[in-house]
Amino acid sequence: MKPGTRKFVLIPGIIATALAIAFGLSQLRPEPPEREERNPGLLVEVMPLEVSSERFQIRSQGTIRPRTQTILSAEISGSIVSISPTFIAGGVFAQDDVLMRIDPTNYTVAVDKSEALVKQRRIEYDGAAQLRSQGYRAESELASAAANLAAAQAELVGARRNLERTYIRLPYEGMVLSKEADIGQFVSVGTRLGVVFATDRAEVRLPLTDQDLGFVDLPLAAEISGAGAGSGPLVELTAIQRGQPVTWDATIVRSEGVVDERSRVTYAVAEILDPYQRHGNGVPLPIGTFVGASIEGSAVYDVIRVPRTAVRGADQLLVVDDENRIQIRTVTVLRSDTQFAYISSGVVAGERIAITAIEAPVNGMPVRTIDTAATAMPVVREGVAASGGSEASRAQ
Known part of the structure; x- marks a missing residue:
């Protein structure tokens, strides 16, 4: 075999041998353990739930009007x-x-005439009575004289009353x-x-829905009489005067007792004492002022208060279980306002809820949590929860 030919034969053999040795060594090397991919979950703020007693503030509004108004005629x-x-x-x-x-002229004259007539009729009656006692007059003549005197006296009363009516007063x-x-x-x-x-009192009609009526104790009709109005819940009225909010105290004194056919609301009537502050030094509350009203509601027990923004839709909370996984829970919202929702069932004290907004949550979703004191009632952050967070916060 020629030297050049031998060279071309040896090179492929050497390469094949090297590849075989490398393959054998790779089979002998132990494989690294597989790493389990773990989803750390979104970082959310949670709060523990506590049972409490609440006294709701019922919101309404109305226009101040006089309690007593007179058309002078x-x-x-x-x-x-x-x-x-x-x-x-x-x-x-x-x-x-x-x-x-x-002008009292004609009525003064009428009084003078009536007084003169009464004097005349009295003289006639006295004369008839004397003659009757002497037996010279019949009983019927004395009775006629008495009737004439009574008629003259009644006419004098009417004349004096008409004279008094020339004065227009209240x-x-x-x-x-x-x-x-x-x-x-x-x-x-x-x-x-x-x-x-009259300026001693003013009133405001406050519309209440059927749901509102379940949380406010209105005076019953039987508690209201001509002697005065019943005593009901306290009310705080608010209006803007000269660019500043001003408040006044009022009291629910009655309900109108009927349901408005168009709006389906019941009107409670709140009373304000001395609205023009003629006997005080407060801020006057003029008739015609539109006011907001916060009515003191009745006490409600064994409810759970949560931030209003923690409620998804109408009646769902995101409960975080002991394994830091999301549970979408349907609850009963007893009442809600601009800040809080009040839950009567569906969750229990000690459970935790997410108060950070989560986009498209699902049951079983893992999360990382930051605890928030229930008493602090923090403002819920708007937006979608993102992974990560402040290292200064205590993450789990």
Whole structure:
């Protein structure tokens, strides 16, 4: 064999031998253990659940209106001869202040005539009685004289009453809402003179839904009489005045006792004392002010309070079990407000719920948790939970 030919034969053999040796050595080397891939899970904030007693605040709203409002009308005819300076829209007056005077001339004359007639009838009666005692008059004549005297006295009472009606006044202190007659104007019986209202108390009608009624103790109709109103829950009224929120205290004194056919709500009536602060130094609450109302509800026991944003949809919570896995739990939400939801069943004290929003959670999803004190009631972070977190937090 030629030297060149031998060279080409040996090279492939050497390569094949080296590959065989390498393959054999690789078979002798122990395989590394397989690593189990572990999903650490999302980092979520959790809070333990606690049973508590709550007193709900029922939210409503309404417009302040007078408790007592009067349409002033003339009871007699005549010209208006004087008007009080306070008888203008917004003017205030005291009890029995004279707001307006109708010309009393004719009514003064009527009183004088009636007084004279009474004197005449009394003389006639006394004469008839004396003659009757002497036997010169019949009993019927004495009775006729007595009837004439009584009629004259009744006429005098009516004349004096008409004279008193020339004074336009009211039995309460109040404020003028509108003025509808002026000095020099002739008015007849029934002519509207203006509208006034009392300032000792004001009211506000507060609509309550059927669900609201389950958490507020309204005074029963049997508790309300002509002597006064029943005593019900306390109410805090709020309105914006001059750009600042202001609050006033009120009390539910009655419900209107019927369900509105259109809105299907029941109206509770709250009363405010001295709304214009005529006998105090607080901030006046004018008639016509639109107010928000927070009504003190009845006490509810054995409920669990959770942040409102922890509730998914209408009635689901994300419970984190002892193995740090998500359980989607359907619960009974007794009531909720802008901050909290109150749970009556579906979870128990001691369980933990996720209060961090999780996108598309599923049962059994592993998570890592950060504990939050139940009493702190933290603000729930918006958005989707992401893996990782602050190393300063205690992660599990």
